[in-house]
Amino acid sequence: MSSNRELTPMFRQYAEHKEKHKDAVLFFRMGDFYEMFRSDAVEVSQLLNLTLTQRQGVPMCGVPYHAAGNYIARLLKLGKKIAICEQIELPRDGKGLAKREVIEVVTPGTVVDDSYLDEKTNNYLAAVAGKPSAPAFAYVDLSTGEFRATLLNKQQPREALRKEMARIAPREILVQESLLTDNVCAFLLDENIVMDRLPDWSFDYESAFSRLKKCFGTVSLKGFGLADSDPRVPAAGAVLEYLENQHKTLLPHIRTLSLYSDADAVELDESTIRNLELLRNLQDGGNSFTLLAALDHTRTSPGARLLRRRLLQPYPDIEGAAGSHERVEALYHDQPLLSSLREILKGILDLERLAARTAMNRAHAKDLLAIRNSLWKAAEVFTLAENHLKKEGSDSLEGLFARCATLADFLNNSLMEDPSILLTEGRLIKTGWDAETDRMRSLRDEGRTFLNNYVAEEKAATGISTLKLKYNRILGYFIEVPKSQGEKLPERFRRRQSLTQCERFSTDKLDELESEILSVGENLVEREKELFLEIREKVKEYVPALQQMAAVLADIDVIQSHAHCATEYGYVKPAMTNAVVCDIQGGRHPIVERHLPSGSFVPNSIKISEKESTFALVTGPNMAGKSTVLRQTALITLMAHAGCFVPAEHALIGIVDRIFCRVGASDNLARGESTFLVEMHETANILRSATSRSLVIMDEVGRGTGTEDGLAIARAVCEYLLEHEHPLTLFATHYRELTRLEHERLANYSMAVQEEGRNVVFPKKLICGPAEASYGIHVAALAGIPQEVVQRAYLLMNWAASQQSSQSASEKVPSLPAPQMLFNPSDLVLDSIRSTSVDEITPLEALKLIDSWKKDLN
Secondary structure, three states, rough: OOOHHOOHHHHHHHHHHHHOOOEEEEEEEEEEEEEEEHHHHHHHHHHHHHOOOEEHHHHHHHHHHHHHHHHHHHHHHOOOEEEEEEEEEEEOOOOOOOOOEEOOOEOOOOOOOOHHHHOOOOOOOEEEEEEOOOEEEEEEOOOEEEEEEEEOOOOHHHHHHHHHHHOOOOOOEEEEEEHHOOOOOOHHHOOOEEEEOOOOOHHHHHHHHHHHHHHHHOOHHHHHHOOOOOHHHHHHHHHHHHHHHHHHOOOOOOOOOOOHHHHHHEEEEEHHHHOOOOOOOOOOOOOOHHHHHHOOOOOHHHHHHHHHHHOOOOOHHHHHHHHHHHHHHHHHHHHHHHHHHHHHOOOOHHHHHHHHHHHOOOOOOHHHHHHHHHHHHHHHHHHHHHHHOOOOOOOHHHHHHHHHHHHHHHHHHOOOOOOOOOOOOOOOOOOOOOHHHHHHHHHHHHHHHHHHHHHHHHHHHHHHOOEEEEOOOOOOOEEEEEEHHHHHHOOOOOOEEEEOEEEEEEEEEHHHHHHHHHHHHHHHHHHHOOOOOOHHEEEEEHHHHHHHHHHHHHHHHHHHHHHHHHHHOOOOOOOOEEOOEEEEEEEOOOOOHOOOOOOOOOEEEEEEEEOOOOOEEEEEOHHHHHHHHHHHHHHHHHHHOOOEEEEEEEEEEEEOOEEEEEOOOOOOOOOOOHHHHHHHHHHHHHHHOOOEEEEEEOOOOOOOOHHHHHHHHHHHHHHHHOOOOOOOOEEOOHHHHHHHHOOEEEEEEEEEEEOOOEEEEEEOOEOOOOOOOOOHHHHHHOOOOOOHHHHHHHHHHHHHHHHHOOOOOOOOOOOOOOOOOOOHHHHHHHHHHHHHHHHOOHHHHHHHHHHHHHHHOO
16 A cells, blocks of 8 residues: 555545544444545445446545445445545635545444434444453433433342343443453354454543543532442443543433332343243244233334333332333223324324434424424323323423423424424524515515516517526526527527527626625525524523423333233233242233234243242143243243233232243353353353342253253252252253152142044143153154154154163163164165266276175165
8 A cells, every 4th residue: 555645635535534433333424425535435335336446546445425425334244334524615716625624434333314323223332441351331321311320230240231232232332351251251253243443541530530520510420329438430431431422512411310220120041031032032033922022002103112112121029010000001991092092102203312312403303393393293192191191200290291391382483394304405484473574585585586577577578488587506597499599589698508498598687686686695595594503502401301201101102002912912911029939821922813813823821929839840742832831931920020910810929039941952152152051151150140020931941962961960950949049949850850850849840642543633722730742753753754654653663662661670681683674775785876877987996886885785
């Protein structure tokens, strides 16, 4: 690569900006295009399927300025950062180099524009910093202003970080570099996430402390619960510094830092979130066939985001869960109100993100009108359902709605109904708001009248009735006549342009009128821009109220969504208790039942409690529905804690501190973990972390290894859970030997099987008592295994059973005789001979084939 001194001035300017933003794709503004050069051009052309060209031998590609947003959004989804380098000053004489500056760096975790965001998902930037033994974790959503921090569990910091990463799914994370060499954060190197490795000095306590105080306008952080030398300060401060550097502005909508701990919600670890398919299904990783998809009947974007958070952070106490149930019940029993609420909420836009864009000086006039329209709808909600709203923030509901009504009136009086989204076109300020604007607008409109009068005069003077006045940005105002009439015009008409069908002219009088009109127009645009910026500054004073309003509306939206689900799908109000119990009668799987014909799902009942059995051992064939029963029990428990009604005839749910779900078989090749190793990791986490108030769901523990090993592991796990902490446990297994376990806390359940002659039917019903057989060969037949294999399997099974029954305790188990081959070896050799082409093999290959045939026959 040439040195900067050998480059042209333009490439030298590009190189200087690229040097400052090595980790970003540099969008370099050149006229109506953003151009990319060198390695950026090569990479982006491949990612976006753009044409790669060259300029002075340098690879380049570009995208149109007006369509850049679409390309930026695609790059962000691919985990790229984009530095926007704009032309901020053109050369006065039209020659030379334009002045350019990077005005913004757009990264996956710092975007605020709607075109780059998922409306139903928070867009988090996270940071992890501190000592390996006790790291801190902080995260922020710049598009909403949410800002939180916590200390990771000292006993299991790695698992705690995994849990947080799974729960909030940040788009980008800042990591203290020294932590990457430690076991706590090393796994992040294998994650599909944008990671910024920052030196340890970037997390300096004093600078972070000062930055947080400046952001919140305080002299201390004690009001946020942060003591001196609090380890959460560096992580939180690093997040703020990163945002300010990327956006080059203060962030007034980030008004508080909320501290949280594990005790603030029912804990769900990474494997539980995945295995219960809360957000992503196990089939293709998509959003469909998930609990969130089944329950999301919200009508607003903030409501959808709040529902997602509540599913991932269920209430940890009766007060929160039962309080939500009561509010859902009130709406459920008032269907006309529920229907009206859903209709009104549908018209409310994303106040949370509109407020953030306003605070960051990014809101245009249509954004402000969207705020006005949403506040009008909010007033309807208040009038209709005041008693159903939950107070958020310091203001009373009456005071909050009154303040927002004042803002709505202000916006209604000041802005046009269909304003421009640009500040360079005018069409922003409502008539009657500003006398000077009205005066200039009148002059501009009268100027049009003057022009029309002038054209009428020229028509009369020239006798050309087809003479017309037109305008474009190149020529300005001009007179147009048909080609045949051009020579008839007097000399005062100056020819400007000749086209195939017409001629275009100007006159001194027209130039004079145009100058007067355009000067008024330019002044009017500038005046409207000035007024709009004043209006937006005024709206910024209401940002805290808008954020409170968004929270109130999101909350009622989630409540109505739960009530709508209960109405549509026959959910019931669960009874919550502090007792250790899970008693579900007629329970249904909320996802599976939705995708079956109506009424075809078979409900099941289960009861485990500290007063009876805390451990339910579930046996039965693989196709009989064990996994469905286990998962629906966990999902119903989670839904009850999240404030939802549940799919059951009756449910008594004891408050739990954690829900663990180890089901299914999966591997993680990216982490170098086999299916069995993943299973053992998840099992180990459960055994280390479960308490007497936890709900544990375990399915087929030990199946990833040999039969003896697997059975031994499964039994040992059962015994440990029965003797240590004894959490509420549902343990499904194909090892029928485990049913011999005897313990006062253990109850045997199985999936019902109906035998009708040689046919076996699985009615998907959970019954008391252990399974009598596994029916594995029958399941194999149903799966399409060839009949010869099925028959052979039955013969081998019967032979093994007869050998076992005839064997005494002192006898050595005889070796299994060679089973009858499914195919005669001579048949295999004949098939091989028939498929061999003598003309296509060498003599040596022929000898090798003959040798292999001899071995097969022997």
